[in-house]
Amino acid sequence: MGCEEEVMKIKKKLDKMTSSDSDQTQALDILKVLQGLPINFQVLSKTRIGMTVNALRKASTDEEVISTAKQLIKNWKKFVPDKKEDDEKEGKEEKKKDKEDKDKKSNSNGNSSSTSKSNAKPTTIPAVPPTTDSLRLKCREMLVNALKAGDMPDDAIDSPDFLAEQIEDAIYQEFRNTDAGYKNRLRSRVYNLKDTKNPQLRENVLRGAIPPKRLAVMSSEEMASNEMKALREKFTKEGIDDHQLAVAQGTKTDLLKCGKCSQRDCTYNQMQTRSSDEPMTTFVLCNHCGNRWKFC
Numbered sequence: 641m642g643c644e645e646e647v648m649k650i651k652k653k654l655d656k657m658t659s660s661d662s663d664q665t666q667a668l669d670i671l672k673v674l675q676g677l678p679i680n681f682q683v684l685s686k687t688r689i690g691m692t693v694n695a696l697r698k699a700s701t702d703e704e705v706i707s708t709a710k711q712l713i714k715n716w717k718k719f720v721p722d723k724k725e726d727d728e729k730e731g732k733e734e735k736k737k738d739k740e741d742k743d744k745k746s747n748s749n750g751n752s753s754s755t756s757k758s759n760a761k762p763t764t765i766p767a768v769p770p771t772t773d774s775l776r777l778k779c780r781e782m783l784v785n786a787l788k789a790g791d792m793p794d795d796a797i798d799s800p801d802f803l804a805e806q807i808e809d810a811i812y813q814e815f816r817n818t819d820a821g822y823k824n825r826l827r828s829r830v831y832n833l834k835d836t837k838n839p840q841l842r843e844n845v846l847r848g849a850i851p852p853k854r855l856a857v858m859s860s861e862e863m864a865s866n867e868m869k870a871l872r873e874k875f876t877k878e879g880i881d882d883h884q885l886a887v888a889q890g891t892k893t894d895l896l897k898c899g900k901c902s903q904r905d906c907t908y909n910q911m912q913t914r915s916s917d918e919p920m921t922t923f924v925l926c927n928h929c930g931n932r933w934k935f936c
Contacts (some may be wrong), residue, residue, distance in 0.1 A: 643678055643679065646795050652691070658698075658699050674693070675711075680719055685847060691793060716795065717795050779826045783800075783808060785847060787800035787842060790802050790843075795847055797846075804853030807852045810856035814855075814856070837865060891908055894925075900929055900931040903926060903927075907925045908925070909923045921934055921935075
């Protein structure tokens, strides 16, 4: 069994323990099993086990369970791409921010650029140029709300505000204006990020699996959930099969009986759908009720 499958099985067990009144007697043993698995960023992204472990940590009253869960989350954060801030650096940034907040209070004439700089989160992605365009600012606000439309993953690489600026600026740089093309591109990003049936897209953006510039140019098919992609593939295959049957003239026969209307007015076609050494598949159409079936 692969690591991802094992983690998914463990996740289902832990999901049942995340309420405060649930049976958590096996929680510690399960967390220790997780510690021994070769979990990487891809497994974390696909299974979302980090969110489940964090929920268990919040629901548990067992100190050992809480401590083990915290250690697992801390170890997993190291797998996030471009996540270079360690605890010591975060402490320095907090002190720096406190100092800047004090300076801001003592200086009532502080400009907006210094305020923005003091609130910026450390990141490896360069900041985008500021804008005063009311439409662009509104679009950034819509993206921020879409990115916040759900639980924030513990391993998010940046704030929703910063990522929203990156996405909007990438779209603007492509169109160089705020016309219909720009607006339509923004709307599709917002719609897909807020889609409750496709939470993986929003989480992948927050975790850095999908960079802002990549999201800015993705097609609707690329942003779709795995279930929607499978459904589209199924519809495409069925459409091709129907087209092939419509193109073939077929042979009428009264030897076959429709199982739906019991009539013997049928047309059949034979197609090689498997390897050449296998028998052909026979597709039958009832000319009376339109029922279709196949047999080998």
